[in-house]
Amino acid sequence: MKNKILISLFLLAYQSFLFSQNSSLNLDGVDDNVEILSTTEFTPNQFTIEVWIKANSSGAQPIFTKYNSNTNEITYALVVNSNNTIRFAVYEADAPNKTRVIDTDNAVLNPNSWQHIAATFDFATQDLKIYVGGTESPATLTPGSITLASIFSGDQPVHIGKITYNSGSSAYFDGRIDDVRFWNTERTQTEISDNMNTELAGTESGLVAYYKMDINNSSCDVEDCNSNMNHGTRIGSGVNNNLPQYSNDIPSLTDADCGVTIACTLLPVELVEFKGTVNKNQIQLNWETESELNNLGF
Secondary structure, eight states, rough: OOOEEEHHHHHHHHHHHHHHHOOOEEEESSEEEEEEEGGGGOOEEEEEEEEEEEEEEEEEEEEEEEEEEEGTTEEEEEEEEEOOOEEEEESSSTOOOOOOHHHHHHOOOOTTSOOOEEEETTTTTEEEEEEEEEEEEOOOEOOTOOOSSSOOSSSSEEEESEEEESSSSSEEEEEEEEEEESSOOOHHHHHHHHHHTTOOEEEEEEEEEEOOOTTTEEEEEEESTTTOOOOOOOOSSSSSSOOOEEOOOOOOOOOOOOOOOOOOOOOOOOEEEEEEEETEEEEEEEEEEESSSSSOOO
């Protein structure tokens, strides 16, 4: 399979500009989500989840979870309740009664508006906190919550915008999601509020996964701008979006380039040859592949 492309330097620069544009991810609420394979980075003894959301409607929907009660693998869940409060739960073992849960005292979801949501947990103190717009939201420990002896760790993937119940059915987020961050530290209110409106470089201390949602043609699919390279995969069976779609509807964030050299786990093509030649103000790229699979962005 041979390929050849002729690109002027102007067009090459223009394409590079396009690829760096900010975007969010639009989930249809039917089956769209992002799946991230489970690694030890996602089950530390203290952690913080940060995410920008713009829900299309009120009501119960998941935001960020490592939760599949159908396979008895439930670690944590950050979700919107049916009354528009926010719930954050952390689980000790693969049973829903071994958990520590807080709900915000007030309905905080504001549909059709961008909101920054953060949740923190510290195993040593057993503290769970929820922040909305950089401010801690009053929350109450739910009846039946226990003092956790450990945090359940299993092979269940992390999901952005999906949760699976013991019946095997799943619920999905309906709206846009952007700038998802996972830390292995319990971030303070000051740390959250001071940095929520600015994109990160991905090299910050304690940051173990960072999904900027900015590169809409990456062979990694949903890039993790972090050296751990826990890239995500968009999933959707073709109902409304036929995969979560990148959108130019974004929160107001100060832009920052990813400071990490991104590498994908698998190259989407098996290369035989790749070379480029310069001819005046043009660059000609020539490559030959043995095979191509999922070559989005290549």
